[in-house]
Amino acid sequence: MKNPYISSLYPEVPGPPFPKTQEYLQCAGNNLGNFMFCSSVRRIVRTTTHPRGDFRRLDLKTIAAECDGIVIAAANWLQPKQNYGGLADQIEKANVPAAITGIGAQSSGGKIPELLPGMLRLLKVVSERSHSISVRGPFSAEVLNHYGIQNVTVTGCPSLLWHRDHPAEITRLPxxxxxxxxxxxxxxxxxxxxxxxxxxxxxxxxxxxxxxxxxxxxxxxxxxxxxxxxxxxxxxxxxxxxxxxxxxxxxxxxxxxxxxxxxxxxxxxxxxxxxxxxxxxxxxxxxxxxxxxxxxxxxxxxxxxxxxxxxxxxxxxxxxxxxxxxxxxxxxxxxxxxxxxxxxxDAFNARQKDYFRDFVAWFDANEIPHRLTVTP
The missing domain is CATH 3.40.50 (Rossmann fold)
Structure with missing residues (x-):
């Protein structure tokens, strides 16, 4: 990819003046925490195309005119009732490489969640168009493997890469x-x-x-x-x-x-x-x-x-x-x-160094241009 299209929420509520509660939550996909991983992915990925529309509705005309790939900022989508079949259809129509970063499973008791056909189709479509799918942890990888998706890399969530030029670090204690x-x-x-x-x-x-x-x-x-x-x-x-x-x-x-x-x-x-x-x-x-x-x-x-x-x-x-x-x-x-x-x-700070480098390797393997800088 040279100029990917980013599929994610636009990570801010417009204002001031800020909208009322309903519009406030709509901007965030009903969870202000979504701004964290969406903001991080948009800061990391190098692109000149910055869509602001519904992340489930790709702008196929813009992709055809400006972009040569799609990067999808995902969350805990691997759970029952989540259906992304429409997004899968659009990715097929765009006919360019596509990658998902930070997708995760949500379940209780360690049970493999039952995924709807639309979600399974999205995973299959992206799996065929990427080096690997980035998942939040080993259990999420297990879920994808259960459904036949083998090209999976355990990376964690891209939120922790927000600084771009250095890993997350606790710099002060009381x-x-x-x-x-x-x-x-x-x-x-x-x-x-x-x-x-x-x-x-x-x-x-x-x-x-x-x-x-x-x-x-x-x-x-x-x-x-x-x-x-x-x-x-x-x-x-x-x-x-x-x-x-x-x-x-x-x-x-x-x-x-x-x-x-x-x-x-x-x-x-x-x-x-x-x-x-x-x-x-x-x-x-x-x-x-x-x-x-x-x-x-x-x-x-x-x-x-x-x-x-x-x-x-x-x-x-x-x-x-x-x-x-x-x-x-x-x-x-x-x-x-x-x-x-x-x-x-101290363990968190040490872990973040490898976490950062491993995520860089995932972006590179999927040929996604990025702003992450690995420091010695």
């Missing part, structure tokens, strides 16, 4: 190991009160209780009622949203809840602003993979709370310090000093 400012994040997919809360809901409720008790910020990625509160859009008569917020924060007093939401809910329209925010903290702690990665890229210590195969796989492969959800919730309260002391950031 003096005397004492943590001051902590910022938290969590994982919520539904915004109604469940009859029986599952593991992830219990984990995030526990995190939110600690956030309120400490007066710590909580960074949202897809939590609609939280984002509405952050943007000043949460109406007093939106009873369903308020009922949900009272439930997850376990706080019956609306005045207390409103004060916390107004002061401590954070959301960021692009990665540079998010990184600048993290750089002013001593610890980023949460179950959001990309939320923790933003902190690590800023040089701030970050610890990922693992709760499924996806977070376990990426944490282990990339050397990101982790704590299991079970261990995290078994403690009567969160002790950031203890969590920091248990994390091995």
């Amino acid at each position: 003096r005397d190991g004492r943590v001051g400012r902590v910022t938290l994040n969590g994982t919520l997919h539904r915004f109604d009160i469940p009859k029986t809360p599952g593991k992830v809901v219990k984990l995030t409720r526990f995190t939110l209780l600690q956030a309120m008790a400490w007066g710590c910020d909580y960074v949202v990625q897809n939590e609609r009622p939280f984002l509405q509160a952050h943007l000043g859009e949460l109406a007093e008569d939106d009873q369903d949203s308020w009922d949900f917020l009272h439930y997850v924060f376990d706080e019956p007093d609306r005045a207390i809840l409103k004060t916390y939401l107004e002061r401590h809910i954070q959301a960021f329209p692009n990665i540079p602003e998010w990184m600048a925010y993290c750089a002013n903290h001593d610890l980023v702690l949460g179950s959001r993979l990309h939320g923790v990665i933003v902190g690590l890229l800023s040089g701030t210590p970050g610890v990922l709370i693992t709760h499924d195969n996806r977070t376990e796989e990426m944490g282990r492969f990339a050397g990101i310090p982790t704590i299991t959800a079970e261990d995290f919730m078994s403690r009567p309260k969160i002790d950031p000093d203890a969590i920091l002391a248990e994390a091995d950031f």
Whole structure:
């Protein structure tokens, strides 16, 4: 490839003035964390073509006129109900080399997820048009191998390559190991009160209780009622949203809840602003993979709370310090000093050097022009 077409979200919310919550989330594919890997891929890949449209709808005219390849920035697509057959059709019509970077599997209990025919077709089409498919970890490679895709390279997620001229590195630790400012994040997919809360809901409720008790910020990625509160859009008569917020924060007093939401809910329209925010903290702690990665890229210590195969796989492969959800919730309260002391950031820094070089090798093998610079 000499001038590839990048298939990804455009990694920012336009503004100011910023749009309302619905449009805000639409820009991010309903998860602001998507900006992390999309931003990284767009910074890494050398191209003069910068599409802004729907990443599932390739601009075939532009590809025919300007591009000689396609690079797809992927996420945890290897899961049930994900169907990318339309993207596969478009890649075939474009008739140029194509590569996927950072695709990952999501499942519970280590089971191979059942993939829809459209997703399997996308994998087959790209496999035939690339040296190898880049996956987030060994389990993701196992999933592809199960479905007959053998040309796979375990690279991790390209998010950690954001700096381009050097690997991610933790450059500062709190003096005397004492943590001051902590910022938290969590994982919520539904915004109604469940009859029986599952593991992830219990984990995030526990995190939110600690956030309120400490007066710590909580960074949202897809939590609609939280984002509405952050943007000043949460109406007093939106009873369903308020009922949900009272439930997850376990706080019956609306005045207390409103004060916390107004002061401590954070959301960021692009990665540079998010990184600048993290750089002013001593610890980023949460179950959001990309939320923790933003902190690590800023040089701030970050610890990922693992709760499924996806977070376990990426944490282990990339050397990101982790704590299991079970261990995290078994403690009567969160002790950031203890969590920091248990994390091995020297191992993370060392791992990132090989991680960076191996990703460079993948880009080179697929003949994708890039801006990554390997330093001695």
